[in-house]
Amino acid sequence: MPRAPRLAGAAVVALLFLAFVLPAEAVPFVVLHGIGDQCANRGVAKFTKLLADWSAADGYCLEIGSGTLDSWVMPLEQQADIICKKVKEMKELSGGYNIVGLSQGNLIGRAVVEYCDDAPPVKNFISLAGPHAGTASVPLCGVS
Numbered sequence: 001m002p003r004a005p006r007l008a009g010a011a012v013v014a015l016l017f018l019a020f021v022l023p024a025e026a027v028p029f030v031v032l033h034g035i036g037d038q039c040a041n042r043g044v045a046k047f048t049k050l051l052a053d054w055s056a057a058d059g060y061c062l063e064i065g066s067g068t069l070d071s072w073v074m075p076l077e078q079q080a081d082i083i084c085k086k087v088k089e090m091k092e093l094s095g096g097y098n099i100v101g102l103s104q105g106n107l108i109g110r111a112v113v114e115y116c117d118d119a120p121p122v123k124n125f126i127s128l129a130g131p132h133a134g135t136a137s138v139p140l141c142g143v144s
């Protein structure tokens with residue numbers, strides 16, 4: 001399946017969730033991208049903007065380190081610590097915020113929900129294509 005339709009479908013699901021859960025107020029949100037991606041990439045930037053436009057909420061894609069390379073080689077605990085520090089520093093999130101995780105970004109978002117002490121409250125955690133149960137194999141690497 002082409003990436004653009006999947007991204008649009010994911011945006012619709014996230015938007016519907018945001019629209020029906022909190023219709024009376026626009027809660028800001030953060031997007032946490034997946035492995036091998038970065039906030040500056042066209043797909044993630046467009047996804048973040050679409051959610052912000054459709055939900056009338058402020059949206060922020062939070063980057064981990066240098067983006068693409070660090071998403072592969074930096075330990076997940078360190079990635080979660082970086083995001084935890086960033087959400088604590090953002091005045092825009094002080095009243096609470098939603099997390100929208102994409103793929104590996106879900107693991108980081110889940111760690112923030114579970115372990116980020118003294119941070120603004122997470123109102124909703126929206127997990128899109130997250131490997132919460134782990135992965136059994138890497139595609140095209142000879143293991144079936």
